[in-house]
Amino acid sequence: MINKLMDTLAAAVADVKDGSTVMVGGFGTAGLPNELTDALIAQGARDLTIVNNNAGNGDTGLAALLAAGRVRKIICSFPRQADSHHFDRLYRAGQLELELVPQGNLAERIRAAGAGIGGFFTPTGYGTELAKGKETRTIDGKNYVLEYPIHADVALIKAEVGDRLGNLTYRMTARNFGPIMAAAAKLTIATVHKVVEPGEIDPETVVTPGLYVKRVVKIDRAVTAAGGFKS
Template sequence: MTTRLCADAAEAVAGIQDGATVLVGGFGMAGMPVALIDALIRQGAEDLTIVSNNAGNGDTGLAALLAERRVRKVICSFPRQSDSYVFDALYRAGEIELEVVPQGTLAERMRAAGAGIGAFYCPTGVGTPLAEGKETRVIDGRAHVLEYPIRGDVALIGAHRADRMGNLVYRKTARNFGPVMATAATLVVAQVREVVEIGGIDPETVVTPGIYVDRVFVDQVLEDRVSQEARAC
Protein backbone atom coordinates (compact mmCIF):
# COMPACT_ATOMS: atom_id res chain seq x y z
CA MET A 1 0.00 0.00 0.00
CA THR A 2 1.18 3.50 -0.69
CA THR A 3 2.31 5.70 2.15
CA ARG A 4 -0.23 8.22 3.39
CA LEU A 5 0.90 11.72 4.26
CA CYS A 6 -1.17 12.70 7.31
CA ALA A 7 -2.44 16.22 7.83
CA ASP A 8 -2.20 16.01 11.60
CA ALA A 9 -0.98 13.75 14.38
CA ALA A 10 -4.52 12.52 15.20
CA GLU A 11 -4.83 11.10 11.69
CA ALA A 12 -1.39 9.53 12.05
CA VAL A 13 -2.40 7.47 15.10
CA ALA A 14 -6.06 6.84 14.14
CA GLY A 15 -7.28 3.27 14.57
CA ILE A 16 -4.82 2.08 17.23
CA GLN A 17 -6.81 -0.53 19.16
CA ASP A 18 -7.08 -1.25 22.87
CA GLY A 19 -4.65 -4.03 23.79
CA ALA A 20 -2.26 -3.18 20.94
CA THR A 21 1.49 -3.78 21.10
CA VAL A 22 3.15 -0.48 20.20
CA LEU A 23 6.84 -0.25 19.30
CA VAL A 24 8.14 3.21 20.21
CA GLY A 25 11.45 4.38 18.73
CA GLY A 26 14.04 6.64 20.27
CA PHE A 27 16.96 6.42 22.63
CA GLY A 28 16.58 9.14 25.22
CA MET A 29 15.11 12.04 23.25
CA ALA A 30 17.07 11.23 20.08
CA GLY A 31 14.60 9.77 17.59
CA MET A 32 11.72 9.87 20.07
CA PRO A 33 8.41 10.42 18.20
CA VAL A 34 7.07 12.86 20.79
CA ALA A 35 4.20 14.26 18.71
CA LEU A 36 2.93 10.75 17.91
CA ILE A 37 3.03 9.72 21.58
CA ASP A 38 1.14 12.89 22.53
CA ALA A 39 -1.42 12.05 19.83
CA LEU A 40 -1.73 8.49 21.15
CA ILE A 41 -2.45 9.92 24.61
CA ARG A 42 -5.29 11.99 23.11
CA GLN A 43 -6.47 9.09 20.93
CA GLY A 44 -7.38 7.02 23.96
CA ALA A 45 -6.27 3.43 23.27
CA GLU A 46 -5.61 1.56 26.52
CA ASP A 47 -4.33 -1.76 27.86
CA LEU A 48 -1.27 -1.23 25.65
CA THR A 49 2.01 -3.11 25.60
CA ILE A 50 4.83 -0.66 24.93
CA VAL A 51 8.14 -1.86 23.47
CA SER A 52 10.86 0.78 23.73
CA ASN A 53 14.40 1.08 25.05
CA ASN A 54 13.29 3.00 28.14
CA ALA A 55 10.10 3.37 30.14
CA GLY A 56 9.65 7.13 30.02
CA ASN A 57 11.33 10.17 31.53
CA GLY A 58 9.94 13.08 33.48
CA ASP A 59 6.24 13.83 32.95
CA THR A 60 5.99 13.93 29.17
CA GLY A 61 5.89 11.47 26.27
CA LEU A 62 5.85 7.80 27.34
CA ALA A 63 5.80 8.81 31.01
CA ALA A 64 2.58 10.77 30.43
CA LEU A 65 1.01 7.74 28.68
CA LEU A 66 2.01 5.57 31.63
CA ALA A 67 0.68 8.12 34.12
CA GLU A 68 -2.74 7.88 32.43
CA ARG A 69 -2.78 4.13 33.24
CA ARG A 70 -3.00 3.22 29.59
CA VAL A 71 -0.11 0.76 29.57
CA ARG A 72 -0.44 -2.80 30.85
CA LYS A 73 3.12 -3.91 30.13
CA VAL A 74 6.47 -2.43 29.19
CA ILE A 75 9.11 -4.44 27.30
CA CYS A 76 12.40 -2.54 27.46
CA SER A 77 16.10 -2.79 28.27
CA PHE A 78 16.49 0.05 30.74
CA PRO A 79 13.43 1.24 32.71
CA ARG A 80 15.33 2.80 35.62
CA GLN A 81 16.66 6.28 35.03
CA SER A 82 17.22 9.34 37.16
CA ASP A 83 13.82 10.74 36.18
CA SER A 84 11.77 7.59 35.50
CA TYR A 85 9.63 8.24 38.60
CA VAL A 86 6.29 7.62 36.84
CA PHE A 87 7.29 4.10 35.80
CA ASP A 88 9.07 3.43 39.11
CA ALA A 89 5.94 4.25 41.15
CA LEU A 90 3.63 2.12 38.96
CA TYR A 91 6.08 -0.80 39.05
CA ARG A 92 6.56 -0.68 42.80
CA ALA A 93 2.77 -0.54 43.26
CA GLY A 94 2.45 -3.67 41.08
CA GLU A 95 0.37 -1.76 38.55
CA ILE A 96 2.49 -2.38 35.48
CA GLU A 97 4.21 -5.47 34.07
CA LEU A 98 7.87 -5.30 33.09
CA GLU A 99 9.87 -7.55 30.77
CA VAL A 100 13.54 -6.57 30.82
CA VAL A 101 15.41 -7.59 27.66
CA PRO A 102 19.11 -7.02 26.91
CA GLN A 103 19.31 -4.09 24.50
CA GLY A 104 20.84 -6.03 21.60
CA THR A 105 18.39 -8.89 22.07
CA LEU A 106 15.51 -6.39 22.10
CA ALA A 107 16.67 -5.02 18.73
CA GLU A 108 17.31 -8.48 17.29
CA ARG A 109 13.93 -9.85 18.41
CA MET A 110 12.25 -7.05 16.46
CA ARG A 111 14.60 -7.58 13.53
CA ALA A 112 13.60 -11.26 13.52
CA ALA A 113 9.92 -10.32 13.49
CA GLY A 114 10.45 -8.03 10.51
CA ALA A 115 12.59 -10.58 8.67
CA GLY A 116 10.26 -13.55 9.07
CA ILE A 117 12.57 -15.45 11.40
CA GLY A 118 10.73 -17.83 13.74
CA ALA A 119 13.21 -17.61 16.64
CA PHE A 120 16.98 -17.48 17.09
CA TYR A 121 19.70 -18.70 19.44
CA CYS A 122 21.64 -15.87 21.07
CA PRO A 123 24.64 -16.04 23.45
CA THR A 124 23.60 -12.89 25.35
CA GLY A 125 22.28 -13.51 28.84
CA VAL A 126 23.34 -17.15 29.22
CA GLY A 127 23.67 -18.01 32.91
CA THR A 128 21.90 -14.83 34.02
CA PRO A 129 18.43 -14.31 35.55
CA LEU A 130 17.17 -13.08 32.15
CA ALA A 131 17.69 -16.55 30.64
CA GLU A 132 15.77 -18.38 33.36
CA GLY A 133 13.05 -20.62 31.96
CA LYS A 134 14.31 -20.23 28.40
CA GLU A 135 15.51 -23.07 26.21
CA THR A 136 19.29 -23.19 25.81
CA ARG A 137 21.51 -25.04 23.36
CA VAL A 138 25.27 -25.40 22.96
CA ILE A 139 26.33 -24.48 19.43
CA ASP A 140 30.01 -24.80 18.47
CA GLY A 141 30.89 -25.15 22.12
CA ARG A 142 29.09 -22.00 23.20
CA ALA A 143 25.81 -21.84 25.11
CA HIS A 144 22.94 -19.90 23.50
CA VAL A 145 19.44 -18.90 24.63
CA LEU A 146 16.40 -19.29 22.37
CA GLU A 147 14.77 -15.91 21.77
CA TYR A 148 11.44 -15.27 20.04
CA PRO A 149 10.49 -12.34 17.82
CA ILE A 150 8.71 -9.24 19.11
CA ARG A 151 6.11 -8.09 16.63
CA GLY A 152 4.17 -4.86 16.96
CA ASP A 153 0.64 -4.02 15.91
CA VAL A 154 1.93 -0.47 15.53
CA ALA A 155 5.35 1.20 15.36
CA LEU A 156 5.75 4.89 16.14
CA ILE A 157 9.15 6.12 15.01
CA GLY A 158 10.98 9.38 14.51
CA ALA A 159 13.01 10.04 11.36
CA HIS A 160 14.62 13.11 9.82
CA ARG A 161 13.15 13.28 6.32
CA ALA A 162 10.68 11.35 4.20
CA ASP A 163 9.72 11.51 0.56
CA ARG A 164 6.18 10.95 -0.66
CA MET A 165 6.94 7.27 -1.24
CA GLY A 166 7.64 6.93 2.50
CA ASN A 167 11.38 6.41 2.07
CA LEU A 168 13.12 7.59 5.24
CA VAL A 169 16.48 8.97 6.21
CA TYR A 170 17.56 9.54 9.79
CA ARG A 171 20.06 11.89 11.39
CA LYS A 172 23.07 10.78 13.44
CA THR A 173 22.31 8.62 16.52
CA ALA A 174 18.58 9.47 16.26
CA ARG A 175 18.46 6.48 13.87
CA ASN A 176 18.74 3.96 16.75
CA PHE A 177 15.68 1.64 16.84
CA GLY A 178 13.75 3.33 13.99
CA PRO A 179 14.83 1.20 11.01
CA VAL A 180 14.31 -2.07 12.93
CA MET A 181 10.90 -1.12 14.35
CA ALA A 182 9.79 0.01 10.89
CA THR A 183 10.10 -3.60 9.68
CA ALA A 184 8.42 -5.21 12.68
CA ALA A 185 4.89 -3.79 12.92
CA THR A 186 1.64 -4.07 10.98
CA LEU A 187 1.05 -0.29 10.97
CA VAL A 188 4.17 1.88 10.79
CA VAL A 189 3.88 5.61 11.47
CA ALA A 190 6.87 7.91 11.02
CA GLN A 191 7.13 11.39 12.48
CA VAL A 192 9.56 13.43 10.34
CA ARG A 193 10.84 16.98 10.17
CA GLU A 194 10.18 17.38 6.47
CA VAL A 195 8.68 15.61 3.47
CA VAL A 196 10.27 16.07 0.05
CA GLU A 197 8.95 15.22 -3.40
CA ILE A 198 9.56 11.83 -5.01
CA GLY A 199 13.15 11.81 -6.19
CA GLY A 200 14.17 14.28 -3.49
CA ILE A 201 16.10 11.62 -1.57
CA ASP A 202 19.11 9.99 -3.22
CA PRO A 203 18.11 6.28 -3.48
CA GLU A 204 21.62 5.32 -2.31
CA THR A 205 21.02 7.07 1.02
CA VAL A 206 17.56 5.68 1.86
CA VAL A 207 17.76 3.87 5.21
CA THR A 208 14.14 2.70 5.54
CA PRO A 209 12.56 1.94 2.16
CA GLY A 210 8.98 3.18 1.84
CA ILE A 211 7.56 -0.36 1.62
CA TYR A 212 7.70 -0.48 5.42
CA VAL A 213 6.09 2.90 6.09
CA ASP A 214 2.30 3.32 6.14
CA ARG A 215 1.85 6.85 7.41
CA VAL A 216 4.06 9.93 7.58
CA PHE A 217 3.41 13.00 9.70
CA VAL A 218 5.48 16.18 9.54
CA ASP A 219 6.05 17.59 13.00
CA GLN A 220 7.10 21.18 12.52
CA VAL A 221 6.70 21.75 16.29
CA LEU A 222 9.36 19.19 17.08
CA GLU A 223 11.70 20.74 14.55
CA ASP A 224 11.20 24.17 16.14
CA ARG A 225 11.72 22.77 19.63
CA VAL A 226 14.87 20.92 18.63
CA SER A 227 16.39 23.96 17.02
CA GLN A 228 15.44 26.09 20.01
CA GLU A 229 17.08 23.58 22.34
CA ALA A 230 20.13 23.48 20.14
CA ARG A 231 20.35 27.25 20.31
CA ALA A 232 19.70 27.38 24.05
CA CYS A 233 22.45 24.90 24.96
Protein backbone atom coordinates in the same frame (compact mmCIF):
# COMPACT_ATOMS: atom_id res chain seq x y z
CA MET B 1 -1.31 8.00 -6.73
CA ILE B 2 0.31 6.71 -3.56
CA ASN B 3 0.25 9.34 -0.85
CA LYS B 4 1.06 8.32 2.72
CA LEU B 5 1.12 11.87 4.08
CA MET B 6 -1.38 12.52 6.85
CA ASP B 7 -2.79 15.96 7.62
CA THR B 8 -2.77 15.55 11.40
CA LEU B 9 -1.20 13.46 14.14
CA ALA B 10 -4.68 12.62 15.41
CA ALA B 11 -5.65 11.10 12.06
CA ALA B 12 -2.42 9.11 11.94
CA VAL B 13 -3.12 7.29 15.23
CA ALA B 14 -6.92 7.28 15.09
CA ASP B 15 -7.29 3.51 14.59
CA VAL B 16 -4.77 2.25 17.15
CA LYS B 17 -6.76 -0.32 19.13
CA ASP B 18 -6.89 -1.11 22.83
CA GLY B 19 -4.51 -3.96 23.69
CA SER B 20 -2.14 -3.21 20.81
CA THR B 21 1.58 -3.89 20.94
CA VAL B 22 3.21 -0.57 20.10
CA MET B 23 6.90 -0.08 19.35
CA VAL B 24 8.19 3.39 20.19
CA GLY B 25 11.49 4.48 18.66
CA GLY B 26 14.13 6.36 20.56
CA PHE B 27 17.23 5.89 22.66
CA GLY B 28 16.50 7.91 25.76
CA THR B 29 15.14 11.12 24.28
CA ALA B 30 17.07 10.87 20.98
CA GLY B 31 14.62 10.05 18.22
CA LEU B 32 11.67 9.66 20.58
CA PRO B 33 8.44 10.48 18.69
CA ASN B 34 6.94 12.65 21.45
CA GLU B 35 4.31 14.14 19.16
CA LEU B 36 2.98 10.70 18.27
CA THR B 37 2.89 9.52 21.89
CA ASP B 38 1.00 12.70 22.82
CA ALA B 39 -1.45 12.01 20.01
CA LEU B 40 -1.89 8.46 21.28
CA ILE B 41 -2.68 9.76 24.76
CA ALA B 42 -5.34 12.07 23.29
CA GLN B 43 -6.71 9.21 21.15
CA GLY B 44 -7.37 7.12 24.25
CA ALA B 45 -6.05 3.63 23.41
CA ARG B 46 -5.29 1.69 26.59
CA ASP B 47 -4.06 -1.68 27.85
CA LEU B 48 -1.04 -1.27 25.55
CA THR B 49 2.17 -3.28 25.42
CA ILE B 50 5.02 -0.86 24.73
CA VAL B 51 8.37 -1.87 23.25
CA ASN B 52 11.13 0.69 23.74
CA ASN B 53 14.76 0.85 24.78
CA ASN B 54 13.89 2.43 28.13
CA ALA B 55 10.78 3.31 30.13
CA GLY B 56 10.36 7.03 29.62
CA ASN B 57 12.15 10.17 30.77
CA GLY B 58 10.69 12.88 32.96
CA ASP B 59 7.06 13.74 32.31
CA THR B 60 6.81 13.87 28.52
CA GLY B 61 6.54 11.47 25.61
CA LEU B 62 6.60 7.82 26.63
CA ALA B 63 6.67 8.78 30.31
CA ALA B 64 3.44 10.72 29.83
CA LEU B 65 1.83 7.66 28.22
CA LEU B 66 2.77 5.61 31.28
CA ALA B 67 1.53 8.32 33.63
CA ALA B 68 -1.81 8.37 31.83
CA GLY B 69 -2.32 4.72 32.78
CA ARG B 70 -2.52 3.51 29.19
CA VAL B 71 0.23 0.88 29.38
CA ARG B 72 -0.26 -2.64 30.70
CA LYS B 73 3.22 -3.98 29.93
CA ILE B 74 6.55 -2.61 28.82
CA ILE B 75 9.32 -4.57 27.08
CA CYS B 76 12.61 -2.72 27.38
CA SER B 77 16.27 -3.01 28.29
CA PHE B 78 16.81 -0.01 30.57
CA PRO B 79 13.73 0.81 32.67
CA ARG B 80 15.28 2.64 35.64
CA GLN B 81 17.19 5.89 35.65
CA ALA B 82 17.16 9.17 37.57
CA ASP B 83 14.04 10.56 35.88
CA SER B 84 12.05 7.34 35.34
CA HIS B 85 9.72 8.13 38.26
CA HIS B 86 6.50 7.21 36.46
CA PHE B 87 7.81 3.74 35.65
CA ASP B 88 9.06 3.31 39.22
CA ARG B 89 5.73 4.32 40.74
CA LEU B 90 3.62 2.09 38.50
CA TYR B 91 5.92 -0.92 38.69
CA ARG B 92 6.23 -0.80 42.48
CA ALA B 93 2.45 -0.52 42.76
CA GLY B 94 1.97 -3.63 40.62
CA GLN B 95 0.21 -1.61 37.91
CA LEU B 96 2.77 -2.23 35.17
CA GLU B 97 4.27 -5.48 33.91
CA LEU B 98 7.93 -5.48 32.87
CA GLU B 99 9.75 -7.78 30.48
CA LEU B 100 13.44 -6.96 30.83
CA VAL B 101 15.50 -7.73 27.72
CA PRO B 102 19.25 -7.09 27.26
CA GLN B 103 19.72 -4.30 24.75
CA GLY B 104 21.40 -6.40 22.05
CA ASN B 105 18.74 -9.09 22.40
CA LEU B 106 16.01 -6.46 22.20
CA ALA B 107 17.40 -5.06 18.94
CA GLU B 108 17.87 -8.53 17.46
CA ARG B 109 14.39 -9.70 18.50
CA ILE B 110 12.89 -6.69 16.75
CA ARG B 111 15.11 -7.16 13.70
CA ALA B 112 14.23 -10.86 13.55
CA ALA B 113 10.53 -10.00 13.37
CA GLY B 114 11.09 -7.79 10.33
CA ALA B 115 13.38 -10.36 8.70
CA GLY B 116 10.94 -13.24 9.11
CA ILE B 117 13.23 -15.18 11.45
CA GLY B 118 11.43 -17.61 13.76
CA GLY B 119 13.98 -17.45 16.58
CA PHE B 120 17.69 -17.29 17.30
CA PHE B 121 20.22 -18.50 19.86
CA THR B 122 22.25 -15.93 21.78
CA PRO B 123 24.79 -16.26 24.60
CA THR B 124 23.48 -13.09 26.24
CA GLY B 125 21.48 -13.89 29.35
CA TYR B 126 22.52 -17.53 29.62
CA GLY B 127 22.78 -18.65 33.25
CA THR B 128 20.86 -15.63 34.58
CA GLU B 129 17.30 -15.03 35.74
CA LEU B 130 16.52 -13.74 32.24
CA ALA B 131 16.99 -17.25 30.84
CA LYS B 132 14.60 -18.95 33.27
CA GLY B 133 12.12 -21.19 31.46
CA LYS B 134 13.76 -20.66 28.07
CA GLU B 135 15.26 -23.31 25.83
CA THR B 136 19.06 -23.48 25.94
CA ARG B 137 21.58 -25.22 23.73
CA THR B 138 25.31 -25.81 23.64
CA ILE B 139 26.81 -25.06 20.23
CA ASP B 140 30.52 -25.64 19.60
CA GLY B 141 31.08 -25.74 23.34
CA LYS B 142 29.34 -22.43 24.04
CA ASN B 143 25.99 -22.03 25.83
CA TYR B 144 23.10 -20.16 24.23
CA VAL B 145 19.52 -19.13 25.00
CA LEU B 146 16.69 -19.30 22.46
CA GLU B 147 14.98 -15.94 21.93
CA TYR B 148 11.92 -15.21 19.81
CA PRO B 149 11.10 -12.20 17.61
CA ILE B 150 8.99 -9.32 18.86
CA HIS B 151 6.21 -8.36 16.46
CA ALA B 152 4.12 -5.22 16.83
CA ASP B 153 0.74 -3.98 15.71
CA VAL B 154 2.05 -0.42 15.47
CA ALA B 155 5.44 1.30 15.34
CA LEU B 156 5.77 5.00 16.17
CA ILE B 157 9.06 6.39 14.90
CA LYS B 158 10.73 9.72 14.27
CA ALA B 159 12.67 10.43 11.08
CA GLU B 160 14.23 13.54 9.56
CA VAL B 161 13.16 13.56 5.90
CA GLY B 162 10.41 11.65 4.11
CA ASP B 163 8.41 11.66 0.91
CA ARG B 164 4.78 10.80 0.13
CA LEU B 165 5.81 7.21 -0.65
CA GLY B 166 7.08 6.75 2.91
CA ASN B 167 10.82 6.62 2.19
CA LEU B 168 12.73 7.92 5.21
CA THR B 169 16.13 9.18 6.31
CA TYR B 170 17.15 9.98 9.88
CA ARG B 171 19.21 12.55 11.75
CA MET B 172 22.37 11.09 13.31
CA THR B 173 21.68 9.11 16.52
CA ALA B 174 17.95 9.75 16.23
CA ARG B 175 18.02 6.82 13.81
CA ASN B 176 18.57 4.17 16.56
CA PHE B 177 15.64 1.67 16.67
CA GLY B 178 13.48 3.33 14.01
CA PRO B 179 14.49 1.25 10.96
CA ILE B 180 14.11 -2.17 12.60
CA MET B 181 10.86 -1.20 14.32
CA ALA B 182 9.41 -0.03 11.01
CA ALA B 183 10.02 -3.47 9.53
CA ALA B 184 8.62 -5.34 12.55
CA ALA B 185 5.18 -3.69 12.74
CA LYS B 186 1.95 -4.13 10.80
CA LEU B 187 1.42 -0.36 10.83
CA THR B 188 4.33 2.08 10.92
CA ILE B 189 3.66 5.76 11.53
CA ALA B 190 6.56 8.21 11.15
CA THR B 191 6.98 11.88 11.85
CA VAL B 192 9.41 13.89 9.73
CA HIS B 193 10.68 17.44 9.84
CA LYS B 194 10.90 17.79 6.07
CA VAL B 195 8.81 16.39 3.21
CA VAL B 196 10.31 16.14 -0.26
CA GLU B 197 9.10 14.88 -3.61
CA PRO B 198 9.71 11.25 -4.58
CA GLY B 199 13.16 10.97 -6.13
CA GLU B 200 14.63 13.87 -4.16
CA ILE B 201 16.06 11.45 -1.62
CA ASP B 202 18.98 9.64 -3.22
CA PRO B 203 17.94 5.95 -3.29
CA GLU B 204 21.39 5.08 -1.97
CA THR B 205 20.70 7.09 1.19
CA VAL B 206 17.19 5.82 1.96
CA VAL B 207 17.34 4.08 5.34
CA THR B 208 13.74 2.94 5.69
CA PRO B 209 12.05 2.13 2.37
CA GLY B 210 8.44 3.21 1.94
CA LEU B 211 7.45 -0.46 1.79
CA TYR B 212 7.61 -0.51 5.61
CA VAL B 213 5.83 2.81 6.25
CA LYS B 214 2.07 3.36 6.08
CA ARG B 215 1.72 6.94 7.34
CA VAL B 216 3.91 10.04 7.46
CA VAL B 217 3.19 13.26 9.37
CA LYS B 218 5.23 16.45 9.03
CA ILE B 219 5.97 18.25 12.30
CA ASP B 220 7.92 21.36 13.22
CA ARG B 221 11.25 20.87 14.93
CA ALA B 222 11.15 21.67 18.64
CA VAL B 223 13.47 24.39 19.93
CA THR B 224 15.24 23.87 23.27
CA ALA B 225 15.44 26.47 26.01
CA ALA B 226 19.10 27.00 25.08
CA GLY B 227 18.08 27.98 21.58
CA GLY B 228 19.23 24.81 19.86
CA PHE B 229 17.17 22.16 18.12
CA LYS B 230 16.05 18.81 19.43
CA SER B 231 16.44 15.70 17.30
